[in-house]
Amino acid sequence: AQKITQTQPGMFVQEKEAVTLDCTYDTSDQSYGLFWYKQPSSGEMIFLIYQGSYDEQNATEGRYSLNFQKARKSANLVISASQLGDSAMYFCAMREGRISGTYKYIFGTGTRLKVLA
Amino acid sequence: KAGVTQTPRYLIKTRGQQVTLSCSPISGHRSVSWYQQTPGQGLQFLFEYFSETQRNKGNFPGRFSGRQFSNSRSEMNVSTLELGDSALYLCASSTLGQGETDTQYFGPGTRLTVL
Numbered sequence: 204a205q206k207i208t209q210t211q212p213g214m215f216v217q218e219k220e221a222v223t224l225d226c227t228y229d230t231s232d233q234s235y236g237l238f239w240y241k242q243p244s245s246g247e248m249i250f251l252i253y254q255g256s257y258d259e260q261n262a263t264e265g266r267y268s269l270n271f272q273k274a275r276k277s278a279n280l281v282i283s284a285s286q287l288g289d290s291a292m293y294f295c296a297m298r299e300g301r302i303s304g305t306y307k308y309i310f311g312t313g314t315r316l317k318v319l320a
Numbered sequence: 321k322a323g324v325t326q327t328p329r330y331l332i333k334t335r336g337q338q339v340t341l342s343c344s345p346i347s348g349h350r351s352v353s354w355y356q357q358t359p360g361q362g363l364q365f366l367f368e369y370f371s372e373t374q375r376n377k378g379n380f381p382g383r384f385s386g387r388q389f390s391n392s393r394s395e396m397n398v399s400t401l402e403l404g405d406s407a408l409y410l411c412a413s414s415t416l417g418q419g420e421t422d423t424q425y426f427g428p429g430t431r432l433t434v435l
Contacts, residue, residue: 236422246408248426294363298422306376306416308353308424310363 206230207297207311214316216285223270224280224314226295232256236298237278239269242313243291251293254278285318292316322347324413324427332433338399341430345392345413351375352394353424354386357408369394370416398432406434 208227216222228237239251254262254269262269270279282289295311325344333339345352353376354366365378369388388394392413398405408429416422 238423240426245428246410246431247428248410248412250423250425253423298416298424300376306351306368306422308365308412310355312362 206299206309207295209295209311209314211314212312214314215319216282216316217319218287219284221281221283222285222316224282224293224295224316226278226280226311228276228278228295228297230276230297230299232299237269237271238296238298239267239278239280240294240296241289241291242294248294252280282316287318287320290316290318324411324425326409326411326427326430328430329428330431330433332435333401334435335401335403337401338397339401339432341396341398341409341411341432343394343396343411343413343427345394345411346425349413349415349425350392351414351416352388352392353412353414354394354396355410355412356380357410357429358406363410366396401434403434406432408432 206229235256237254241249252262252264252267252269254271261271266283268281292313292315294313298308300307327342351370353368355363357363367386368376372388383399386396408431410426410429412424412426414422414424
């Protein structure tokens, strides 16, 4: 079973609009972390935002916010005021195994976002 | 702080050869992980090193190996290259296990082409 599911292979958004990229996860760990990364065509994975499983407030970093719904096991990324430079591949990832010491990071298959002028 | 660096950035090899990739983590980070990224399989975890010890390993054949040095720099080796090993190899470092935030920061990657 997929541990990280990103159901949107591709998304379009108009410049200056907001967009939500979906991510659902599956884990039996009580302590885990959720991450979003951006990968432009250059290939480098750029860290965007982090949410810990015990964090009660949704994480925000500038124009990025993470809509964390623990009971639904979802961690959607919201990008506000989209810019042309936001066009890239976006990956949702989960870190589990902190307590057991196995420290596994699992990535979703990604969502390709295209911002339209 | 300088980011994660990887060398070389691009490599072209032929089948049967071996290759060594290098990764220098962010200063102070003792955890280094390696990933293989291909269009068909996505991002797959290879292994993670912490304080010179392999702490975690993905499902890759023994042709893929790695090591970490006392300065936390890490190398990854692939022996007897196959066409399917063509991929972007990403290295990431973090402070995971050092009692701080465990965000992984990635390097620019090494793009390996096997002919």
